[in-house]
Amino acid sequence: MSIMPNIIHWFRRDLRLADNPAFTAASQVSQGAVVPLFILDDNVLQSSRTSAARVVFMLESLRALDASLRAHGSRLIIRHGSPEQCIAQVIDETDAVGVYWNRDYSPFARQRDTIIEKMLRGRGVDVHTHKDAVIWEIDEILTKNNTPYTVYTPYARQWRARVEANPVLLAEAVLPGLQPVPDTLSSSAIPLAAELGFATQQLLPSGGEQVGLEQLNTFVHAQNAPGIHGYAEQRNFPAKPGTSRLSPYLRFGCIAPQTCLRAAHKAGFQQHGSETWVGELAWRDFYYQILYHFPHVLQRSFKSDYDKIEWDNNEVFFAAWCEGRTGYPIVDAAMRQLTAEAWMHNRARMIVASFLTKDLLIDWRWGERYFMQQLVDGDHASNNGGWQWAAGTGTDAQPYFRIFNPISQSEKFDLQGDYIRHYVPELQHVSASYIHTPWNMSQELQRQVGIHIGRDYPMPIVDHAMQRQRALELYKRARAE
Ligand SMILES: Cc1cc2nc3c(=O)[nH]c(=O)nc-3n(C[C@H](O)[C@H](O)[C@H](O)COP(=O)(O)OP(=O)(O)OC[C@H]3O[C@@H](n4cnc5c(N)ncnc54)[C@H](O)[C@@H]3O)c2cc1C
Numbered sequence: 001m002s003i004m005p006n007i008i009h010w011f012r013r014d015l016r017l018a019d020n021p022a023f024t025a026a027s028q029v030s031q032g033a034v035v036p037l038f039i040l041d042d043n044v045l046q047s048s049r050t051s052a053a054r055v056v057f058m059l060e061s062l063r064a065l066d067a068s069l070r071a072h073g074s075r076l077i078i079r080h081g082s083p084e085q086c087i088a089q090v091i092d093e094t095d096a097v098g099v100y101w102n103r104d105y106s107p108f109a110r111q112r113d114t115i116i117e118k119m120l121r122g123r124g125v126d127v128h129t130h131k132d133a134v135i136w137e138i139d140e141i142l143t144k145n146n147t148p149y150t151v152y153t154p155y156a157r158q159w160r161a162r163v164e165a166n167p168v169l170l171a172e173a174v175l176p177g178l179q180p181v182p183d184t185l186s187s188s189a190i191p192l193a194a195e196l197g198f199a200t201q202q203l204l205p206s207g208g209e210q211v212g213l214e215q216l217n218t219f220v221h222a223q224n225a226p227g228i229h230g231y232a233e234q235r236n237f238p239a240k241p242g243t244s245r246l247s248p249y250l251r252f253g254c255i256a257p258q259t260c261l262r263a264a265h266k267a268g269f270q271q272h273g274s275e276t277w278v279g280e281l282a283w284r285d286f287y288y289q290i291l292y293h294f295p296h297v298l299q300r301s302f303k304s305d306y307d308k309i310e311w312d313n314n315e316v317f318f319a320a321w322c323e324g325r326t327g328y329p330i331v332d333a334a335m336r337q338l339t340a341e342a343w344m345h346n347r348a349r350m351i352v353a354s355f356l357t358k359d360l361l362i363d364w365r366w367g368e369r370y371f372m373q374q375l376v377d378g379d380h381a382s383n384n385g386g387w388q389w390a391a392g393t394g395t396d397a398q399p400y401f402r403i404f405n406p407i408s409q410s411e412k413f414d415l416q417g418d419y420i421r422h423y424v425p426e427l428q429h430v431s432a433s434y435i436h437t438p439w440n441m442s443q444e445l446q447r448q449v450g451i452h453i454g455r456d457y458p459m460p461i462v463d464h465a466m467q468r469q470r471a472l473e474l475y476k477r478a479r480a481e
Pocket of ligand 1: 235244245250251280281284344346371377378379380382383384386390
C-alpha cells in the first residue's frame with residue numbers, strides 16, 4: 001500500500017505519452033504514482049470485426065509505450081480480461097483514488113465507459129475524462145438550432161473557423177516527471193499476436209509513438225516526396241506516395257490529431273496542401289460526430305429509404321471482390337493492396353466501395369465488415385462514413401445516380417497503370433493503352449505480352465454499363481417504396 005494517493009490512467013486508443021491530455025492531467029494532479037494501465041479486452045479481441053493487422057500494430061505500439069514509460073521511470077501495467085474487473089482489481093491493489101481516460105465515441109466504447117464510470121463512482125473513486133481523439137468534440141460544432149450537422153461543408157466551415165480562432169488548442173500538453181508504480185504491482189507480459197490467436201504475413205507499418213511522430217515530420221518537411229505541400233495535387237493518385245499514411249497512428253492514438261494540426265499550422269494553414277490535409281482531419285471528426293449522434297448507422301443506412309434496396313448479394317462475386325479477381329484491374333489492384341498491406345489508398349477505397357455496391361449490387365455492410373476485418377487503420381466511424389458515402393446511403397453521400405466508372409477512374413488516377421502493375425503482376429507487361437481494359441487486347445497482343453485473359457487474369461465478372469442501369473433501378477425503386 002502506498003502513502004501518497006495513486007491515480008490510474010487507463011490507456012485505450014491513446015497509445016502515446018506526448019500531447020496526451022488525460023495522462024498529462026493525471027500526472028499533474030497525482031501526489032503518488034500514475035499507474036499506466038492497458039487492458040486486453042476479450043470483447044474487442046474476439047469480435048468478428050477485429051483484424052490481425054490491428055492487433056499486431058497495437059501490440060507493437062504497446063511495447064513502444066512501455067519502453068517510453070520505462071525511460072521516464074515508470075512502466076505499463078497490462079491486464080487481460082474484462083475492463084470492469086481489471087480496473088476494480090488494480091484499484092484494490094494500488095488504493096487509487098482516481099481513474100483518468102481519454103474519451104471514445106463508438107456506441108460500444110460509450111456503453112463500456114458508462115458502466116465503468118458508474119462502478120467507480122459507486123466506490124467513491126474519481127473519474128476524469130478528456131477530449132483527445134478528435135479536434136472538436138461531438139457537441140462543439142452544432143448548427144444554429146443546436147442540432148448535429150449532417151452535411152460536411154457547413155460543418156467543416158465552422159470546424160475551421162474555430163481552429164483558426166482558438167490558438168489554445170494548439171498549445172502542447174507538457175508531461176511532468178513520473179513517479180514509479182509500486183514494485184508489487186503485477187503486469188502480464190505484452191503478448192505476441194500469435195498468443196492471442198492472430199497471425200498475418202502482411203507488410204505492416206511499425207507501431208508506436210516515435211514512428212508516428214517521425215512519419216508526421218517526414219510528411220510535413222518532405223524534401224523528396226510530395227508531402228503536405230504537394231498533398232492537394234498528389235493525394236488522388238494511388239501509385240504516388242502523396243498522402244501521410246498516418247491513419248493507423250491516428251487510429252491507435254500513437255499520434256494525436258492535435259499534434260497533426262499543430263504541424264500543419266506550422267507548415268502554414270493557408271498553404272493549399274496544408275489546408276486540404278487539415279480538411280481530412282475535419283472529415284475524421286465529422287464521422288465521429290455522426291456515429292455519436294446517429295449510432296444506428298452501424299446497422300442501417302443513415303437514410304432509411306435505402307434500407308429497402310434489394311441487393312443481389314452474390315457470394316461468388318463477393319469472394320472475387322475480396323480476392324482481387326473481378327477482371328477490373330484498378331479494383332483488383334486495390335483489393336490486393338488491402339490483402340498485402342492491410343491498408344488501401346483513399347481513392348482506391350472509394351473505387352472498390354462503389355464497385356461492390358453499384359456494380360456487384362452487394363450490400364455496403366458486407367464491404368464495411370470486410371474492411372474492418374482487414375484494415376490496420378480500421379475505425380468504425382471513418383469506415384462506416386466512407387462506405388455509406390460511396391454507397392450513396394449516408395449523410396453527406398454522393399447522390400445515388402453518380403456512379404463511379406471503374407475504367408475512367410482507373411484512366412484518370414492511374415493513367416500509366418503503375419499502381420495496377422505493382423499489385424497485379426499478371427498484367428505487368430500490358431501497355432498503358434490496355435492496362436485499364438486488358439480484355440480489349442487482341443489474341444495476338446495477349447500472346448505477345450504473355451497473358452491469356454480469361455485464363456491468367458479474369459474477364460470482367462460483370463458488365464459495368466449493364467450493372468449501372470440495374471443499380472439505378474434498384475436505388476430508384478427503394479426510394480419510391
Ligand atoms: C470506403 C472507405 C472506408 C474507409 N475506412 C477508413 C477506416 O476504417 N479508417 C480510417 O482511418 N479511414 C478510413 N477511410 C478514410 C481514408 O481512406 C483513410 O483515412 C486514408 O486513406 C488514410 O490514409 P492517410 O493516412 O495517408 O490519409 P491522409 O490523406 O494523409 O489524411 C490524414 C488523416 O486524415 C484522416 N482521413 C483522411 N481521409 C479521411 C476520410 N475520408 N474520412 C475520415 N478520415 C479521413 C485519416 O485519419 C488520415 O490518416 C475510408 C474511406 C473510404 C472511402
